[in-house]
Amino acid sequence: MRQIDDLDMLRVLTSRFRMKLFSLLFRIGPVTVSELARRMGADPGQVSYHLRQMQKHGLIEDVPELARDSRERWVRTAMVGWVLDTDIEAPEAAAVVQAWTSQWVIDQFERLRDFQRTHMTLPEDWRGAGFGSSRHLRLTKDELAQLADQLDAVLQPWRELTRSRVESSEAPPDTCPIFVFYHAFPEAP
Template identity: 85%
Template sequence: MQQIDNVDVLKVMTSRFRMKLFSLLFRIGPVTVGELARRADADPGQVSYHLRQMQRHGLIEDVPELARDSRERWVRAALSGWALVRDFEAPEARAALQAWISQWVIDQFERLRDFERTHMALPEDWRHASFGSSRHLRLTKEELAQLADQLNAVLKPWRELTRSRVESSEIPDLAERRTEAARLHVIPSRSRRRALRRLRHRLAVALRRLADHLEPARQTVRESCSGDAG
């Protein structure tokens, strides 16, 4: 797992198209530029330009041993995993970080949406093997950190298997290979205490508004009582 803490790298990946290319490379491993362009539905020249920008910042690398002739170029992601440093102080760096994260979230959403649209076209055994799940847990921050460690431990051997296949010098069979994605988001929601504070605040505002609304009626009652006493 490589930490990305270089602002220039973040800026390179604020391009939606580059994020798409990087995501494809990250998932499918070594691939020719022509095949990458086909999967991205883009011109090979355009793809080559963006690959050069990413390669300049160490995000992708060439795999010359897979080339069958001088015209064929194979590339792959240079990172087997990555994590973003989130404690930037400079506004420019924070903006670049937010742009990267936004593109990453968009990429994940689009992949899930595409799967839901096309999954019935998959062979039956692949449809049955895929799954999705959502759970809402009440955990402390320590328990949440422990859960994240346990999930990463479960995924570790599968990541290593994937890395060994990606780094293999054998030319992959693009016609038969399929890509599997494991997406886990272990995130805290707003705390109950904060939610209760917001609820109390809203209740207090509602009560003040109700009191203001009833004030004319109370004033009328007071004046009526004063008249009767006189």
């Protein structure tokens, strides 16, 4: 996991378009700019511009060994996971973190909504594979931190399996990108 504490890097992802582009790159792995443009419903020049902005900050990288000719550009994310440094306290930093967090939450719920809207178009054996849950708990702040650590530990072996499959490009043919998200936060009674 890479620790993100660079405000300019985070600022790049406050753009809704870039957040969607970055999420798409995580899901589909190395891909051509023209394929990204097609999937985003955008002009390839627009996609290239946003990719350059993300590349300046180390979020994505070129994969020239996949190109079939000098006009074809392949890209991928430059990291398999990252953690936001939440110790940023300056007012400008807080504003950037808030803007990014807003886009991040919007992206998560849009993806859930898209799944709910389209899950019946998936192959039959995948239609019921998704799941969701919510719980109401009463915890101290230390217990909530412990819960976060336990959930992270549960996902760690699955992240490692995913990373090895992405790096080797040898995933079983029946794998599918899986999006996991959860939130746990205090609420006013």
